[in-house]
Amino acid sequence: MSKLSLIEDLKARGLIAQTTSEEELVEHLGSGRVTLYCGFDPTADSLHLGHLVPLLMLKRFQEYGHRPIALVGGATGLIGDPSFKAQERQLNSAEVVQDWSNCLKRQISQFIEFNDNGGAILANNYDWTSNVDVLSFLRDIGKHFSVNKMISKESVKQRIEREGEGISFTEFTYQILQSYDYQKLNELYDCTLQIGGSDQWGNITGGIELVRRMNGRSVHGLTLPLITKSDGTKFGKTEGGAVWLDPKKTSPYAFYQFWLQTPDADVYRFLKFFTFLDVARIEAIEAEDQAREGRPEAQRILAEEVTRLVHGDDALAGARRITEALFSGDHSTLDADDYAQLQLDGLPASQVPAELADLPLTTLLTEAGVATSGKQVKDALQRSAVVINDEVCSLDRNMDAATLFSKESARFERFFLVKLGKKKHHLFYL
RNA sequence: GGUGAGGUUCCCGAGUGGCCAAAGGGAUCAGACUGUAAAUCUGACGCGCGAGCUUCGGUGGUUCGAAUCCACCCCUCACCA
Missing domain, CATH: 1.10.240.10 (Tyrosyl-Transfer RNA Synthetase)
Structure with a gap:
């Protein structure tokens, strides 16, 4: 079987939600190396699974010979994307956003090859947004946007129509900023494709239009499907x-x-x-x-x-x-080094507190982060769901931490493997 | 600025003087069954091992007793200006 084309492959994977004219896009991608971008707003100090699909998408394009730009939203992160959000978002301080931007930069650069010559590009929209003054913004950029069009976008519709919610001018402006990114990246790097989650469609088409108006060029957009789970709960x-x-x-x-x-x-x-x-x-x-x-x-x-x-x-x-x-169900094969290795490998671990006499297990396990409240531990104890070194621990031993965690009952005089429920494990050591 | 509607435990959403730690649903956690899956059934679900302690936007007040009544304040939304 011959190798699939990029778009064929993406389609087969179910990774395409919508695209601008597919014919043109296919032709464009076939015509040589295309520069594309995807934005990541700093809403935390790390990316999460929701970002993984677009990130991998950039990589997929790179594997097919295209040039990805990962854009960190140092500027847009200051504003907050209203797309399909039910509520206005809390603004984060400039310092925090700055800090988070740096975190994302570091993280993204581990993912995609940026150092090979002519390889991927890591950009931050703060660089071209922070020094735009209001009047230029309004005259040069804002003039290209029709409010009628902006408010009719599906992504902000519920915020505008839904009773009990509203949208601030700040967030409303977000789509302009993101459009400006596309325009800028088109100008700076000849970027001709923007990808993003399906919630970004409105922002992407906004950018495409701005590029056409300001740069006189026709560019493309592609969105990825929202990752859903079969049972309807949220993925990730x-x-x-x-x-x-x-x-x-x-x-x-x-x-x-x-x-x-x-x-x-x-x-x-x-x-x-x-x-x-x-x-x-x-x-x-x-x-x-x-x-x-x-x-x-x-x-x-x-x-x-x-x-x-x-x-x-x-x-x-x-x-x-x-x-x-x-x-594996059999812990007896573990030797002392193995226990130490478990901790190094990232199994959650805590030191057993020195004073155990009056410390209930509920408190001990909660403080170690095995459960979020004593109630949960209590429930587990009642159902024989707490196992310490392969021994089921019942509720009446709640006050018996001193014995349970004594040197005598430890493995190799140091270790305790605590299991809560079927999947939660925690290592305690003396 | 005016008028109206609201702010309840993670979310949605009941509750309008004691029977309310607060219905119901969702999410979540645990047990049984399995395959570290799904579905199903069961239990937990403010905090505390427990006695008990702390909640219903905020602050005061009325009352034996308030999420529920009163006053003021804060916030949100809609319409009007």
């Missing part, structure tokens, strides 16, 4: 909140586990979205899983591929080591 969330790409915020082990727990109904789609495996290969995996009774392989493959992509081989190895040790 765990108990602890968002799944971050920063290993300090979400450990590679937790990251690996997240993917491993993907429901069957989603896993093959996710393989197409989040990995670079050929679509044909993914379909083969699906067929094999179906032919075999019982547990599918897809989750494991997905977890390995994505963890490697985001955190690298070493981190993946660590995540697998922990998983192997904790979920």
